[in-house]
Each structure stands twice: as structure tokens, then as C-alpha cells.
Amino acid sequence: GGDGGDGGGGGDDAVTVAFVPKLQGSPYFEAMNTGAEQAVEDIDGLEWIYQGPTDASATAQADVVRSMIQQQVDVLIVAPNDPDSLAPLMQEAADNGIKVATSDTDAPDSVRELFVSQATAEGIGTTTMDTLAEAMGEEGEYAIVSCGETAENLNSWIEVEQAHQEEAYPDMELVEVGYSGEDSAANAQMATDFMNAYPDLKGLIGQCTTSAVGVAQAVRDAGRVGEVFSVGVGTPASMVPYLEEGSSSGSILWDVEQFGYLTAWAGLQLGQGNELAETNAVNDAITAAEYSADDSTLLLGPPTVFDAENAGEYDY
Amino acid sequence: MSEQNTAAPAPDTTLVVQSRSEETRMAAIIRTLLTRRELMLVVALIVLLIVMFSLSAAGVTNGPFNGRAMAGNLINVVPLAMLALAEMIVILTGRGSIDLSVGSIVSLVSMVFGFMYGVWGMPLWTSIIGAVVVGGLLGAVNGALVAFLGFPPLIATLATYYAYWSLAIVINDQQPISSPEIQELYDTARSIPIFGSGFPSIPAGVFLFLIPTVIVVWYLVNRAPLGRRLYAVGTNDVAAKWAGIDLVRTRFTAFVLSGAISGLVAVVTVGQFASARPDAGNAGSGMALPAITIAVLAGVAITGGIGKVSGVVIAALLVTWLNAGILLLFPGNHGTQYQLLALGVLLVGAALLNGYTNRRYHIIG
């Protein structure tokens, strides 16, 4: 778990940045936390609070956000489960003198002053589709196994994927989008059912970190490696075995720890009232994070495609 | 036989303290606390507040635990207490009555309300009444299954739990509705300085939804003829039948009320989240389980016939402030995890206490 500061942004000049992920225990957000804690070590005057709800729902997340407002943190960064639900709460935080920002998932209609973006939805969706298309030979049926029905960012990626496919790969066909929650066994069973429902199915997308592994597992269990190709948005450590055996053709993600670092750093800037430059050198790894003043978005960079070669280098 | 007649009437077991000479003061206090759950809850609440205030004053907490914080957290009490009252009404009627479907009703009615108010542009009051009516209808399905057809309540509401949840998701292709009208509803969740600037602001939902519901439920349970029938049926349904009480109608009404309150909770959650969400009442472990937990903690007997509105409200406050306190005490993920533990221990403890009290003071059997 994350380490809290002594809270309240007491007498010292330290800036307390609180981050509320979509849910706790997800390797993705825990990796962000790891990166942020590195930032705390590197940068003076940064304090970091990380507290997440036990389930990825707007309800549970609101409780934690409310608690952060009560704790009078300096900067509040949220990865909203439901941006619309969170907008009013962010307003409330702002009314209480807290600087608010989003990370990972944006809440465009809110008072957030900054969105720290891992990659654009454009970038993720397009890269995912390109990776799948390449594996499938740019033709055939594919299906998407997503997780929460209402997860805003997953749904926006699905939109991009579909649009990009229609435009760039007319010989491919999306046959079904299913939602099976965050349980990889359920994800895998759904992928299996898709393969049975559409015997000619050639491609599968696992839209979240559990289903990225789930669809690959389903391909492995069905013994159809090489016939059905899967890609997904999975964390590298969990994807390694599947990438190596070929049940997964690629995992589209970004350097999550660096993304956490960037989020913490951006929070500090916000708290200190610093203007962001158009390109920001944050540390050795993040040398050119682009900031767009139009939509107040700080971008980590393009997504990375993990494959059998590079996935093993990460421990999340 | 004359024993029973000549001796003083057997001492009361629940309401009046036994002949004081025989019972020590301490025993009397313990008996009162055990048999009057709402008093025990008040004591627990006071202890919690004292502990939290002192910890807060000592600077151990991550943030101040003060009137403002407490007032802010009342926002959580609104749906929780309302659903717990709904559960109480159902559980009171006994024979294993329980409503597992309240969370799914909240989800489904949220969407229906979202359509009515946010999409079809119906007036607010009409939409709210519509939500309550639709909730009542969904509850009526439960009631019909249980009261008319004889389904065990657990089964009937398990089935509708699945069915309503599924409908909530497919009704709008799993998309939440958050049109501008809906977003403005957040005003109902906003805090308002009702007692003037010197006092902490209270979430509007408390006045708009919770207090009216508490008053109505209090009236229904304690003053309406229906309430008498609920307690009678829950205490002994055979005797109720012989006394001329219509069991079917009473049980049916209980489920309808539970559904109607859940429908109103849907409006609350739509306001609170500024969007109508198909998972409003099913996210995580759902809303039914916490509601049942509050009811049990409040001393509502799962066997029926025992339970009080005041107990439910106090229990909801206790759990909400306890949860808030835990978040302030434990940073990081541990906070939300300890909430689980606290709820579990409270529930098991309350249940064991209910069991012990019933045996010790022969309340049942």
C-alpha cells in the first residue's frame, strides 16, 4: 500500500498530492504508485497519498475522494471510474481550495485543471488495432472482451478501435463486444464462448488488464495458438508467458511506473502553481512530456507495444 | 397451577426492569442496553465520537474529524439508511423474509429515472414519483412471488436480483445517462448551510430524501395500521391469520414498500453521481448486503417481529462515521480494507449479541 504523509499539508512547504485510483490491488495502479514513490524520493517537497476503493465503482470511489477533501490535501488527482459522477465532487474539492486533476482517465466536463494522459485514446485504440490487424493478416472476424460495462476509458478505446478498423482494415469484421467483469476466469470463458459462437473468429482483444490475459489463456486452452490471435491492454509481467508462447500477439501499454512518476510530478507543479512548458523534461526516462494548453493535457508519450522480447524487463 | 395465579405476575422480560430489589443496578443497566438495541447503539456512537475526536485532537488522524467532516459524511447515510429501512419493513414480516433485490431495483430504477428525467424530458416531480412507482412495481413482483405464490423470499429476491440487474444493463446498452438535466440533480447531494454559517453544512439529500423517508416509514411502522400488522405477522403469522389479518396482503405490501423506497434511493444515487448508472446498486458487493447489515446491527430480528426505525437510523450513522473514521486513521489501501473488517466484526458481534439477548431474556421462544 501507499504511504500517507502526515496529512493536512501542515506548517512546512511540502505539497501533499493525493491520488485516488479506480481500485486498489490492480497491478496497473500499484505500479503507478511505485513510480510515484520514486518521485517522492527524487523530489523534495512532494508528499504522496495513495488510497483506492475496494471495487471499481463510482460509489466506492466517491467515499475515498470525499475523505481526501476532508483531509484537506493540496492536490487531488483522480482516475475516475465514472467521470460524470466525479465532476461534482471535483467541484466540491476545488471549492475547498484543493487543486484538482485527473490521470489515466479524463473527466473533461469537470473543473480539473490538468489531465495527465498516458497516451491518447487515439494512440491506444489505433495501436491496439494495428497490432491485431498485423497478427491477423488484416482480415477476418474479431471480438472484444471488455470488463466493466461502464468503464469510460475502455469504452472510448473500443470506439477508436472500431472506427480505425472500419477505415483502415475493411476486410476485418467486429462480431461482438462482451463485458465479463474483472475476473480472468470469466473473461477467459467469454472468449471461449466467442470462439465457439464464431468458428471463423480470428482475433480477440482483451480490453483491460485482466481480460488481456484472459483472452490469451482462452486461446491457449482451446489449443488454437496460431489460428486465433489475441492482443490486449495487459501489464507486461502477467503477459510474458503468453507473449512467449504466442497465444498473445502483443500487449499495448506504456511504462506505467514512469506514468506514476509523471503524475506525481505534475501534481507537485500544480500545487506549487508552476506553469507547464510545452515539452517537459521530468527525469531521465521522461525527457519530453508534451503539454497542450488547449485541453490542459500532459501526455506521457506514445503507447508501447510489449512483445516477447521486451515484456520480461518489467516487474509489474 | 395456583402457583402461576397467586404469585406476582411473572416479571416482564423486555420492557420493564425486573423487581429492582432482586436485580443489581449493574444488571439492570446491562439488561436495558441489551434489550434496547437503540440505546446500546447510542452508547457505541458516543464512544466512537469521543475516540475519534480525541484521536483527531491528538493529531493521529490524517485529517480533522470534526462536525464538518461528520456532516459531509451524512451523504452516505442517505441511501444506506433508506435501504436499511426498506429491509427492516420486509424482515419484520418474518418467515425468513429478506429482500436481496434492492440493489438491482436501485440500478434498474436509476436507468428508468434517467430516461424519464434526462432523456424524455419529463418534469422532475413526475419523474421522481415515476421512479417510486416503478420501484414499487418491481417490489410488487417480489411480493407477488412471495405472498401469492409462496416462494421463499430469499429465492424470489435472488431471482429478481439477477433479472433486474440484467435489465438495468441491457436497457441502455450499459451506457450511463448523464444529460445536463441529470447533472444538475447533483444539487440534491450538495451541502447546504441550513443552520446558518456557524454550523457545518448538511447535504441537501438528508432533508430532501432521508428525513421524509424516515418520517414516512416511522409513521407506517408505528402509527399506521399496517405497522401493527407487520409486527403481528412477523411475531406469529398463524395467530395473525386467526386474528383476521390478511397475511398475503401484509407481506405483499411490505415488498412493495421496500421496492418503492429502493426506487427513491435510485433518485438519490442519480443525484449523488450526477448520472444514471446501470450499476448504481450493484457495484462491488451491491447495496443490499450493507443495507441488511445495518438492519441486523440495528437489532432487527431476522425471525421477524422486532425492529425499530430509530435503531436503523442510529446504526446507519454509526457505520458511516466509523467508516469515515477508519479512512482518516489508516492511510493507503489499508483504510478501505479495515472498513471491511470493521463491518464484518460488527455484524458478527451484533448477531451473536442478538442471539444471546434473546436467550438470556427469553425474547423469542
Add this chain to the structure above:
Amino acid sequence: MTDVIPRVRLTGISKRFGAVRAIRHADLEVLPGSVHALVGENGAGKSTLIKILAGAESSDSGEIAIDERVVSFASTTDAIAAGIATVYQEPQLFGELTVAENIFIGRERRHRGVVDWKKQHGEVSELLELMGLPERYATVPIDELSIATKQQVAIAKALAQDASVLILDEPSAILTDAEIDVLFGVVRRLQERGVAIIYISHRLDELFRIADTVTVMRDGETTGTHAIADMTVRSIAEEMVGGLEVAENRRRDLTGAAPVLELDGLTRGNDFRDVNVRVGEGEVVALYGLVGSGSSEISAALWGMKKATSGRILLDGGPVAPRSPRHAQKLGIGLLPADRKGQGMFSFQTIAFNISAGRIGKFARGGLWFDGKKARSVARDMISRLAIKTRNERYPIASLSGGNAQKVVLARQLVEVPRVLVLEEPSQGVDIRAKEEIHTIIEELADQGVTVLVVTSDLPEALRIADRVVVVRAGTTTAEFGPDATQVDVLAAAAGDAAQTEEVGS
């Protein structure tokens, strides 16, 4: 006789339930090969005493000795192991299990750890034959049997234990004469095998057919043990009652009064047929029948709980068909149910609650606002009118003694004085004093013009309060007696003596 070692010896047993002293000081000695009757009024403590012997209740003090060895039973298992088999007043059977399983439950015949179904089946067949039941019952689930057959299964089950002590708690109450003959045959055979039998019954006459010895209990005490040969029904009854004077019988001839309630050829399938009763204004008529005679079904029909299939119910001359208790109430009928605990009491609710529960609408102002004050004041009024012994109306009814609880349930019917009051077993399980008080209340009601139908299986009660007694036997009204009937006449009619049957109804 005295030099035989008693099989069972209970000395100085006492037992309290909260404030109720169910057993105060009971001694009992049962010899092997004897049938020992245990009698006493309702609530005298008979069932409690034998439950203590059966290990189902613990005693507060006293000693149990089997074959002069002092034992202590922590559970029924211990008692069963010591050779004590019990048939409880309410048959303890499992509806979903078969007859064979029920007979062996808890002591299954096993073969290498597995239930030996064949062997059990064989033994069960023998037992069923002994009880005069067909063998094919063995695999029938209990729920598919009638109450009387269930009772017989319960006895068969006790027999299967191969016990040295057999306790029968009112086994004959729900059996027909033919079934009782079978039962007695079984008892005699066991007696010959040297089994000690404790036999509880309220039918004193049958004791002279079966018992050797009788012990009388009163107020939780055993008052004496006698050889049955030295006793008569009358002497036993006197000892049970303890010499309390019984008041004068009510005997008024009101046959001329305008009929208020008439049952005309009322019939319902197997439950009852061709029932004819007429009750006039202010009259008290007793519908007397032994348990199982169908009289309770007749009152259920009056109360809208069961539908008559043919015949008519007339109220003030007009036909009515009660659909539900509520409808019956609206027609002006009130009913006191027989089973106080099961059908009458809301046990952990207050007296005021219990009194108002039958007429909730009455206490609701405008049908919307339940007037608690009024309910309490009515309750206080009832408490003083019916002399209910309690400190106040806010005590739970469960804290009252049986007689006082009965008065509370009765008070529920009097909140709005009904035109016709049906009282089922109004004094069952209450002590003599309370019984007398309840009878006085009934008389007063009748004097106020209430039409009263008392459905009872208590003959002295029927004769004590009724202006006329109508006898129900095997589901139909067979005889009617005016004010000068004697016990013997009525009993004979109820037992089926054709010579005693007079013309019925009007």
C-alpha cells in the same frame, strides 16, 4: 409388590421455567412390567416431568434412578442409551423422511458404517404389523400420513428402541377407539415382556382398562400413588382437582329465543357433514366432541378458514359465507382459537398489542393513525374487567400465566363485542380458578345478549356453561341435550351409543 426393585425412581424433582414452577416436588416409582398412569390437570407438570426423565429437559433438583442406580442425563441420547423410549405429546417426526427412517432416526441399524436399509425395512415391517399398519407404509414420507397414523408411527418408533421403560404422553388423545385397541394390545405385550410403562392420559375411564397404578399430579407436585383397583374415576378426579368446589351449572332453557346462528346441513368433504346447530340470542351452546371428531373444522368454517362444500350458515336468518377471518369479523362473528400459543398469542408483544391485534382498524383514527393511547386504555379496561393478573398492559403476553394469557386472547374478541362468539376450548391449559373466571365471563357475555358457541372437548366445561349441548361425533352432529343432561348421557352419545342419540337441531 414393594420388594420388587423399581425400574424407575424419581425423587424430589423440581423445575422452573423462569418464574413458572412447573414441577415443585415430584416423586415417582415405576415397577417393571407395570403400566403406571400419570394424571393431572392441564399444566400440572406431567409432560415436563417425563421430559426430565427422557433427558429432554434438565431438572433443577432431585434424583433419577434406573434400577436403583442414580443416573444423570445430559441429553436425550443418554436417556435412550439407558433404555428409556418416549412418545412425546407432539409426535417428533420428520416430514420429509420415510416411516422407516423416522423409526430408526438417531439409532440407525448400520452395516459397515452404512445404514442397513434392508434390515431396517425388515424390522419396520414387523413393527408396522404389530401396530396394525400395512407394510408398504415403510417407504412413505411421513408428510403423506394422517395425524393419527403419525402418532402410531411415533409409538412404533419408541417400540423399536427395545426399551425397558416406555413413556407415552397422551397417546390416545387423537386416536380412534379401534386405534386405541391396537395401542392397548401393544402396551400389554410390552408389559408382559417386563417393560415399565408410564402412561399419561386425560381419559380417566380408559385407565381402568390398561393401568395398574396411578399417580396424580397437582400444581407440579405428585399428590399420591394408588393401585388402580382402589380408585374410581371420581376419586381420581377429586384428587386431581384438590377438592375445589365446582360452581352450579348454568341451565337455562332458552330454546324459545330468536335464532341468531344456524348451521343447516353444513358439510365439508371428509371433515364434517350434515352439521345442524341452532343458537339463539343470548344462548350458550356447547359443541361437544372428542378430539378428532371434526368440531374444530366446523369452527374453522365459521371463521372463514375453511370453506363448506354444501349446507348453509345462517346469521339472523340470512345465509352468509365467511370468506376469511376478516370477513367473518365483519359479519359480526368473533372467534377464540383453540391453540393459545400457536394461534392466539403474539408472544413477545405487549398485552395491549395482543388485545388490539384483532381489530387494528378499530384503533386507527380515520383508518390512518393508530391510536396507541386508546389501545392501552382499552387494554387496561380489559385487564380490570377480566381480572387479568399483570402489573400493567405493557408487559409482554409471554410473561403471563396460561390462564391470564388466555384471558388476553379472549379480550381480543371483546374489543368490539361480536354478535356471535365462537370459543374453541376456552379453558384449555388453564388452571381451575382461571377456568372458573373464564366461565363467568362467558356467562356475563351471554347475559348481555351475545350468542355463544363453545366448541369443546371438555365435558364438565360443556355441562357447566352451556344451555344446550350438541354432540359431534365422526364429523356430524348426533345428539342434543337440554339443560338437564347428565355426564353419562352426553359421554355415551359422543362415544357412539346409538340408544342415546336423540333428535338433532330443530
Add this chain to the structure above:
Amino acid sequence: MTDLLTRDIPAAGKRRTRVLPRALSTQEMVLIGVLIVLWILLGAFTPNFLTAQSIQPLLASAAPIALIGIGMTAVIVTAGIDISVAAMLMVCAVVMAKLMVDLSWPMPLALLAGILLGGLCGLFNGILITLGRVHPIIITFGTSNIFMFLGWRIFDSKVVNGIPTSVGVLGRGADGRFLGVPYSFLIVIVLAALLWWYMRYTAGGRHFYAIGNDQNAARLVGIRVQKRTIIPYVLTGLGVGLAAMVAMANGTQTLAQSVGQGIELQAIAAVVIGGTSIVGGRGSVLGTLLGALLVQTVTSGTIQLGWAPQLANFFVGVAIIIAVGADLLQQRLTRKAS
């Protein structure tokens, strides 16, 4: 006398000389029929439903539901219920995974430890329920939260990566089959057969029914009700341990906190669809097995028909109502007949 005796029993068809209670209930026979019809229909209207590569994973996915449902049947027969199984499953799964990954225990040992832990959790439930003499639904709501807390703490906010592929033999993969049937489902069959035998043929098993029928009467005939009541909870716990193992194998090489979410209601659904009475005293493990298959058939069938997968829950709800409704109707008819 004779007419009195024959009056009790509906005349027709009772003349066989059975020694044992009925082997197959009507509900079970109907369920078998419904399953056959469903499978044929699905086979006709989907491209692949009736093929090995669809049925095998279906069996594997039904296995955890069945494994939990089997124990739950015994619990419900005693008139109890266990809501905590999902949380318990998470605890067992994470302990198994961590023992293998972090402490490098050999797989069988780690799995065994996890299964025993399930039994221990069940024992905890059983003791609280019998000693506290409180309604089991309340106690297990509470322990569910406690187990969930434990599970989350053991997960320590991380997923467990790198679960050995050897666990996969218990999953839906091709290497885990015997005569084409997934091992996990074979475990289900063996366990169901064992418990079916136990509940039908042994005294201890019959006592579950007696307790569920009438706990007080059971006490009076000398059944040690408290001790007996604990056993089904322990059995359920062990079943949950096995289910955790299978769920892990059905999942991926990564174990996350969401494992098993919602399975408690699926298991209860399987039990009641299988004809076990929720008020106790009646039911059988065989019905539960069929119920689990029905639940998973409905879920997979909905997807394979190309309908919105979210509708599956709706059909599960409808299946519960039909199954229990049919049972109620049948009971009402027999009661009328007698």
C-alpha cells in the same frame, strides 16, 4: 379399520417394495430433460455448441459452481445457508498462489493447504453459527467481510503473477482431460457421488435432513444437532478450497483479487434450481450438479446465440423462478392429493 388405513395414501403407483427413499426426484428428472432439450436446441441454433471444444470448457467453468454448490446443498438441507463462499474462495486461491509463487511450495502441497484452509474457514462459520445460535445468513454475511479483509491483506494490493502452468491441468486446457472430460469436472463427479452416497446411505447424512426438517425434534431423538450442523459448513469450506483451485486453473497465470466474485449467488442458484428446498429438509447433490450445468449452459448459450451476454443473468433469474415455482406447484398438488 382397513378403510381408515388406506385413506391416508393416494392409491396409485405406491405398490412397489422400495427399501430406500426415492433415488431421483421429479425435479431432477425434469432438469435432465430440460438440459437435454436446451443442449439440442443450442446445438441446432449455434454453430458449435454441441462440440467438444464448447462442452469441455463449459464443464470446466461449471466445475467451481458445482464444487461449492455440492457442499452448499448439505448446508441448505440442514436449513442453513453460506453467503461467505465467494470471499472464502478468494482467501483460498491467494494462499495457494502465494505458497506456490512466493514460497515455492510444490503444487500439490500448496493446493492441499489451500483446500484445508477452506475447511478451516468453514469450521469458523460452523462454530459461530452453532454456538451463537444465530441465523446463518447473518453470520456468513459477517464472516464474508472478514474473509474478504483477510484475502485483500494477503494479496497485499498486488496480483500474483507467474502461477505455474502445471496448475493448468485442472483448467479448461487440452492437457487436463480424461476421456475428453476435464479433470476439474471429474473431481466434481467424484465429490458429488461421495456426498450423494453419504447423504443417502449413511446415518450421518440422513441426520442432515432430520435437522433441516425439525431441529428441535432432531435434538429429541438424540441427534447431536450442534456437532452435526457444523459438518456441512466444513464440507462447504473444503468444496470452496477445491473450487478455488479450479477457479485459479480456469483463470490465467495471474491471480487477481476479483477471483470468484459473485459465485456465492451462482452456487445458491444452482442449489435451488436443483430442487433443494431453501427451508431445509429436502434436496440432493445430484440436482445441484444439474443446476450448476444449467446455470453455465444459460450463460454460455446466451453468448453463443449471439445475444447480449448481459441477458444471461436475466435468464438465470427466470430459471430460478421456473424451477422453484414448478417445485412449489408439485408440492401443492401432492398435498391436495393426500
